[in-house]
Amino acid sequence: MVSRYNRQELIIGKKAQQKLLKSTAVIAGMGALGTAAVEILARAGVGKIVLVDRDVIELTDLQRQLLYDETDVGRPKAMAALEKLKRANSEIFVAAAAVDLDHENIAGIVGKPDVVLDCMDNLETRFLLNEYCLKNGLAWVHAAAIRDSAQLMAFDFRNSKKHFCFACVFGNSAAEGTCDTVGILASATATIAAIQATEAMKILIGKKPESQLLRLNIWRNALTRISVKPKPDCGSLKYEYLVGKKGTEAVTMCGRxxxxxxxxxxxxxxxxxxxxxxxxxxxxxxxxxxxxxxxxxxxxxxxxxxxxxxxxxxxxxxxxxx
CATH class of the missing domain: 3.30.310 (TATA-Binding Protein)
Structure with missing residues (x-):
């Protein structure tokens, strides 16, 4: 009988496929980015997937959050996605947490997986995730999108904490609007999420991920690579988000x-x-x-x-x- 992963195995090989089946991925954020990336990983045969999201599905999400449909409106995103993925691939294990990641619960929810995907909609949680992965020697892949543009960067702390981190690259830069205030093209999120899932797969099968910052403009079909370097004074090693010294109590949801x-x-x-x-x-x-x-x-x-x-x-x- 032909394996369900046969077409993929022709490219990555059977040994790499076995690595995927034995690996664990955590996807933080189940919006447009997370739903697109996680569906690729689930269908690719990543053995254990953990979904994390604090939000519920709204009608305006359906324009770009391709895993959901009209019957899901009002449901927690993590739980709705869990059901969809189980139907897509019953051979893998999928868990979900409809919670807000913070410094108190991140260790219990994220744990120590083989890769973490950042598909979130706020900088604060990204800085928290960056510090958590840095401290625990984890690999994670960041992606973000707004209007017709998107960006991606892989951070690999498995072998060294001297690798550049999220704070090295982005500092404390503020978000340039939100999907509610300036809009978002579904094609931008789908494209960068596909690249994000591919970078995660590289990490899981032992290949080197992209080492540069990728910036995409889907409207102009432009992809730019930017080289970055570690910044010793970026502040991440103080772990201020991870210990709760930084962070706000009340947050808005993606500009709404x-x-x-x-x-x-x-x-x-x-x-x-x-x-x-x-x-x-x-x-x-x-x-x-x-x-x-x-x-x-x-x-x-x-x-x-x-x-x-x-x-x-x-x-x-x-x-x-x-």
């Missing part, structure tokens, strides 16, 4: 008027009847409940749509009593 608030863990099954007594219509999904402008997860984390952080906290307080 949606604020994340962290509260105490709640029993969703008992909360629904309480909300119904208040006249609220509540919809329960995988590990979360949605009502009015609030999506509440069972760990107490909430996503609140509001005009400001203050109004988001007020809306949350009205129902959760903080």
């Amino acid at each position: 008027n949606v604020y994340q608030i962290k509260g105490k863990a709640v029993d969703l099954s008992s909360l629904k009847p309480q909300l119904q007594k208040m006249g609220e219509k509540a919809a329960v999904f995988d590990g979360c409940i949605s009502f009015r402008n609030i999506t509440l997860f069972n760990d107490g984390r909430a996503l609140v749509r509001a005009e400001s952080a203050a109004k988001a906290k007020a809306e949350y307080s009205r129902y959760m009593g903080i």
Whole structure:
């Protein structure tokens, strides 16, 4: 019987395929980048995949987040993606965590995989991931996209911490807008995610990943390579994000008027009847409940749509009593 990976094995070989089957990849962020990259890795036969995302699916996501469909709107991205990938390849193990990565939970969630893919939508978590991988000697592949442009860089700390890191390359540079404020082409995210998945596969089978910063403009069909060097004073070895010295309490979700608030863990099954007594219509999904402008997860984390952080906290307080 011909292996399901036969066409891939013709290029990378059977031994490399066995390495993929025995490897573990963590994908942080299950938006446009993460869904495209992880589907490639799952179908390629990466043996264990861990999905991490804090957000829920919205209708506007479907333009570019190709793993989801209209029936998934309102569901946690990580849980919806988990189901899709299990149907795509039942031979691999897939786990999901619908959480917000922070300095307290990153070790338990990410662990020590063979590669980490950064498909996130905020710089703060990227700096956290950079420090975690640096401290633990892990390889990770960063990708980001906005408008018609995208970028990618692989960071390999498996053999040396003297390798340049994310802070060496990008410093504390601010994001140039968000997908909500300046837009995004699905072709930009799909293209850079395909390259990201390929770089991850190189790492998993023991090949050297791309050593330069790649910048892509999909509209102009332009791909640029930029050489970078380590910066001894970049500050990453202080691990300020990893120990919690840096980081904000309230964050917006990819530029939307949606604020994340962290509260105490709640029993969703008992909360629904309480909300119904208040006249609220509540919809329960995988590990979360949605009502009015609030999506509440069972760990107490909430996503609140509001005009400001203050109004988001007020809306949350009205129902959760903080």
